[in-house]
Structure formats: structure tokens, C-alpha cells
Amino acid sequence: MSDTINHIRNAITNNISGLEQFQSALDDATLAKSIAGALDLIYNMKGRLIVAGMGKSGQIARKLASTFASTGTPAYFVHPAEASHGDLGMIHADDVLLLLSWSGETQELSDILEYSKRYNVPMIALTATKNSTLADKSDIAIVLPKVTESCPHNLAPTTSALVQLAVGDAMAVTLLRMKGFSTAAFREFHPGGKLGAVLTPVGEIMHTRDTLPLCAQSAPIIDVLGKSSEKSFGVVGLTDDAGALVGIITDGDIRRYITTKSDGSMKQAMWETQAHEIMTRGSICFTSDQLSAHALYVLQENKISTAFVLDGGKPVGLITMLQLLSAGVA
Structure with missing residues (x-):
């Protein structure tokens, strides 16, 4: 039992360390400028925020699209594979793309990358590889610190997925503040369940x-x-x-x-x-x-x-x- 709890404790400690690495990285002027630029781009867009990613990054992207949408930033998730089979038509020039890939070399994102360049759709990359294909082709690249995964083999996306989630959530909350999104407006997007009850006048x-x-x-x-x-x-x-x-x-x-x-x-x-x-x-x-x-x-x-x-x-x-x-x- 003690070994099991120690493994749990170590994994949590590693996750906390990953978040602390990102927090410290915010002192870097380049990263801070990239995040600020991405927020301004999303804030001023006329269309919607399109969030995409594959694998674990795709799961995080789907959750972030929901968070952005529920906090006043119109957003939805597009699956890269489905995009290549017709869903690219859901992306318009007034939109902004937020693409997640820890390696920055996710092959399934290639069609979205080419499409965005062809139709001048602004693109934000959320990656941990500065000189990756995704970072190079994006208008703004948010390059995250290369954290060590909680996985003992440093392979399964665990801590990296948590950092992506934390960054995306922080951006959504910051946009909420920038837009002056009130509790009354918040309830418009959450009329049901526990949250709807709490926000009921x-x-x-x-x-x-x-x-x-x-x-x-x-x-x-x-x-x-x-x-x-x-x-x-x-x-x-x-x-x-x-x-x-x-x-x-x-x-x-x-x-x-x-x-x-x-x-x-x-x-x-x-x-x-x-x-x-x-x-x-x-x-x-x-x-x-x-x-x-x-x-x-x-x-x-x-x-x-x-x-x-x-x-x-x-x-x-x-x-x-x-x-x-x-x-x-x-």
C-alpha cells in the first residue's frame, strides 16, 4: 500500500513541478509576448475560435473549446482527421485557429495548416517545440517548457497534457476578464444543473x-x-x-x-x-x-x-x- 501511495504522490509532485515550470517560464519576455499576442488576436476576432489537436492533445483541445465557449469566447472543436474529409469548410477567414501539438509535428494537422495559409486564417500554436513545423507555420507560437511526464518512461502524455490544459484555461479566464463577462452573462451559457442553480437570481x-x-x-x-x-x-x-x-x-x-x-x-x-x-x-x-x-x-x-x-x-x-x-x- 505504501508503494502505491508513494507512486501517486510522486506523480502529483511531478505534475505540480510541470505547472511551476510553466509559471516560471512566464517571466520570459518571448513567451509572455506570444501569449499576450494570442489573447489580443482572439479578443479582436470577428468569427470563432477553432481548437484542434490529435490524441491526448485532441482531448485537451476539445475541453478547451468548451471552456472558451462557456466563458464568452465563441469556440468549437474540429477533429483534424474529420477536417481532411470535409470539415475544413467549417473554418472561415474571420476565425482564429488554436492548434495543440506537444511535438509540433502532428501529421494529421497538416491539412489544417495548409488550409489556414491558403485562406489567411490566423493561427496560434500551442507546442513545446520551438522549431517545429507547427510553430514555424503559425502566426503566433506559444512555446511551452519541455516538462518531464509523470509516466515513469517519460512517454505517456500526462504532465504535458496538464500543462496544455492549464495554459488554455488561463487564457479563457483572462479573455473572460478582458470582455467583462459578468455572472449574469455566465448564467446565459449555464442555465442547467448545479451551476445554473447557483447563478439563478x-x-x-x-x-x-x-x-x-x-x-x-x-x-x-x-x-x-x-x-x-x-x-x-x-x-x-x-x-x-x-x-x-x-x-x-x-x-x-x-x-x-x-x-x-x-x-x-x-x-x-x-x-x-x-x-x-x-x-x-x-x-x-x-x-x-x-x-x-x-x-x-x-x-x-x-x-x-x-x-x-x-x-x-x-x-x-x-x-x-x-x-x-x-x-x-x-
């Missing part, structure tokens, strides 16, 4: 209209208790004459208040005391455009289960911890 899942537990701040405590029982949220919002939220009363507030009045007149405690006399001011609230993930975080941090959603100071919704968890926000 509070306004899309909150309780609204007649379901809201609201009372006037001048209402007697007995009315607040009735509203709390009717709506079953454990909290009642109190509004002023203009309809703005001025405070809240929880079920716990009512219980504690009744306890303090147990020796006095229940009529005075329940019918003659107005809600604003025991309410809590300055409660935590949200706006309908805030993300569900943020709402859940705030509720958890403040150890509360419910909060009102306001528009111009007026309550338009109510969001609960149960709603958020049921929607998949966690």
Missing part, C-alpha cells in the same frame, strides 16, 4: 404577492401572530404607510414578548401593543437580481432561515433557506 425563485407575510407597523400584536400562523414562514414584515419595510417580527420575538407579559394583562399585551414596539429594525434583505448563491451564503452566515426581497425599499418577495436548498443552491 433570487427574483426567479422567491415567494411573491399574496404569499408574503406583511402587516402594518401599527397593527396589534394579535394581528401579527395571526399573520405568522397564516403564512407559516416564522417571520412577519412590518410596513409603514408608504408600504416600505421598516422591520420584522419573528415567532421567537412574539414568544419572548408574551413571556415577559405573563404577569400582566393578556389583552394589553396582544390587543393594545402595536407591532413596531417589539419589531427588529435593520433586518437583512436582498434585491431580486442578487444571485441565489449569495443569498444562501448570507442566510447561513447570519444563522437565519428567511429574508425579505425589496424593490425601492418595499417588500416584493421572500426567500427562504429551504427554497434555496430545494433549488440546488448549496
Whole structure:
């Protein structure tokens, strides 16, 4: 067992070393200039980013195309072999090519190389060989450090594939920042699953209209208790004459208040005391455009289960911890 874990540890250490080599290589002016030039080229393109590669580089290229596309840079993967059988027609002059080949001599990329030159399609190479065919024929060559593979024979693409992935992801994230790609825009590309739930605005899942537990701040405590029982949220919002939220009363507030009045007149405690006399001011609230993930975080941090959603100071919704968890926000 100890040998097995040591092999795992060594492989991970080697992968980390490969990433550190690339990070250190960024201090080289030539590499930094190439990456910056590639980002500018992609940022200013009118078409789409075409990502291609074979073997393990092809698997990384396919993943990177997905990452670019989901972060605001139109992109798709073209298989080099399929390109030679008709898919070259998917590549237009307004596009930019990003070709991955660790050796820079991948034979299957040759038709794409010739096509790009014939139709003046800008080409970026992601390779580890400076004087390779791919680097020489590209408009911009991002030459990565020749890392040692985690494979004990230094043959299977392992660490090299990880470095390609890290570089591509870093470029995608940098473009995201350059384009000012917002969380709202991000959700447009991720409407489903866990990520879609996290990025859902509070306004899309909150309780609204007649379901809201609201009372006037001048209402007697007995009315607040009735509203709390009717709506079953454990909290009642109190509004002023203009309809703005001025405070809240929880079920716990009512219980504690009744306890303090147990020796006095229940009529005075329940019918003659107005809600604003025991309410809590300055409660935590949200706006309908805030993300569900943020709402859940705030509720958890403040150890509360419910909060009102306001528009111009007026309550338009109510969001609960149960709603958020049921929607998949966690």
C-alpha cells in the first residue's frame, strides 16, 4: 500500500513541478509576448475560435473549446482527421485557429495548416517545440517548457497534457476578464444543473404577492401572530404607510414578548401593543437580481432561515433557506 501511495504522490509532485515550470517560464519576455499576442488576436476576432489537436492533445483541445465557449469566447472543436474529409469548410477567414501539438509535428494537422495559409486564417500554436513545423507555420507560437511526464518512461502524455490544459484555461479566464463577462452573462451559457442553480437570481425563485407575510407597523400584536400562523414562514414584515419595510417580527420575538407579559394583562399585551414596539429594525434583505448563491451564503452566515426581497425599499418577495436548498443552491 505504501508503494502505491508513494507512486501517486510522486506523480502529483511531478505534475505540480510541470505547472511551476510553466509559471516560471512566464517571466520570459518571448513567451509572455506570444501569449499576450494570442489573447489580443482572439479578443479582436470577428468569427470563432477553432481548437484542434490529435490524441491526448485532441482531448485537451476539445475541453478547451468548451471552456472558451462557456466563458464568452465563441469556440468549437474540429477533429483534424474529420477536417481532411470535409470539415475544413467549417473554418472561415474571420476565425482564429488554436492548434495543440506537444511535438509540433502532428501529421494529421497538416491539412489544417495548409488550409489556414491558403485562406489567411490566423493561427496560434500551442507546442513545446520551438522549431517545429507547427510553430514555424503559425502566426503566433506559444512555446511551452519541455516538462518531464509523470509516466515513469517519460512517454505517456500526462504532465504535458496538464500543462496544455492549464495554459488554455488561463487564457479563457483572462479573455473572460478582458470582455467583462459578468455572472449574469455566465448564467446565459449555464442555465442547467448545479451551476445554473447557483447563478439563478433570487427574483426567479422567491415567494411573491399574496404569499408574503406583511402587516402594518401599527397593527396589534394579535394581528401579527395571526399573520405568522397564516403564512407559516416564522417571520412577519412590518410596513409603514408608504408600504416600505421598516422591520420584522419573528415567532421567537412574539414568544419572548408574551413571556415577559405573563404577569400582566393578556389583552394589553396582544390587543393594545402595536407591532413596531417589539419589531427588529435593520433586518437583512436582498434585491431580486442578487444571485441565489449569495443569498444562501448570507442566510447561513447570519444563522437565519428567511429574508425579505425589496424593490425601492418595499417588500416584493421572500426567500427562504429551504427554497434555496430545494433549488440546488448549496
